[in-house]
Amino acid sequence: MSLPKGLAEDVARNLVMVAQLIDEDPEKAYGYSRVALRLASRVAAVREAAGFAAYATQKYSEALAEFRAARRMSGGVELWPVMADCERGLGRPERALAMAGEPEVQKLDKAGQVEMRLVAAGARRDMGQLDAAIVTLQSPELASSAVHPWTARLRYAYADALLAAGRESEAREWFAKALEADKDGSTDASDRLAEMDGVEFVDAFDESEDEAEETEESEDSREADVVELDDEGDRDGDKG
Structure with missing residues (x-):
């Protein structure tokens, strides 16, 4: 305007x-x-x-x-969480954690506060503090059965932190919960679950294999043509 x-x-x-x-x-x-x-x-x-x-x-x-x-x-203050995540991207997780404790966080709406929690947990993981990252993600929002736009990502982050800490059974449970809340496919929770269950996905139609088969068929066809021509040549010779 x-x-x-x-x-x-x-x-x-x-x-x-x-x-x-x-x-x-x-x-x-x-x-x-x-x-x-x-x-x-x-x-x-x-x-x-x-x-x-x-x-x-x-x-x-x-x-x-x-x-x-x-x-x-x-x-x-809406940009505060993503600003903190930029600090992580720049290799300054300590600064991101400091921002998580600033008064601006209290002014954020619920979605913003959850986002800030995700960034803080990520910063903890950047610093090798896996247990602290798990504790950071434990919150009323995580425990709630209500589904919000940020629910899947919060549950997924918690599952991923648990898995990194070697708590596989708990991680699987939370990946499943993330998948339940992931209505728009914002996470790859289904793939992570399949990986943990040892499921491997194979393409039903492999273009490279199909092309190879077509090449082999084409070569066989050419060889057949050559044989046929040779036979005809031999017959012509016999006639001569």
């Missing part, structure tokens, strides 16, 4: 492309975000989109700078 109409439309088109591509083609999404950033670097939404695009391509230093800029402009 703060931009002239024509410029606003150009910026909006680029932001739409960022949103559409960030999961399937993050590099291309990043390119669109840079265009939007050149057009309107003083708009908080643009800085936030640029931050997420950089984050998706593991450009954590750049992402953190954009998130900080967006936060200064908007005054909100």
Whole structure:
């Protein structure tokens, strides 16, 4: 709304492309975000989109700078967890843990607080503190039977931490619980369960094998043609 109409439309088109591509083609999404950033670097939404695009391509230093800029402009705390995760990406888990204890966390909504818990647990694991990571994830949200958009990821993270600590039976139980809550396939809990059960998936149709069979059939056909031609040649010779 703060931009002239024509410029606003150009910026909006680029932001739409960022949103559409960030999961399937993050590099291309990043390119669109840079265009939007050149057009309107003083708009908080643009800085936030640029931050997420950089984050998706593991450009954590750049992402953190954009998130900080967006936060200064908007005054909100919604980006606090992803900013902390950028610190993890930069190899600074201690800083991520410090952010988990800041007053900003108390201002987050429930989804944001769960996200912060996931980041803090990840930081603990980065530091080799598996037991502390498990304890960090233990919460009323984890124990609840209610399913929220973040439930599957929370249960999955807990299962993964248990497995890393060698607690396989408990890990399997929580991978199963994660799968129950994973309505949109946001985790690979089903694959992890199959792996723990020793199940191997084999493609019903292997293109490479099919191509090999076609090649063999083609070679056999050519050999048959050669034999037939030789036979005809021999017959012609006999006639002569």
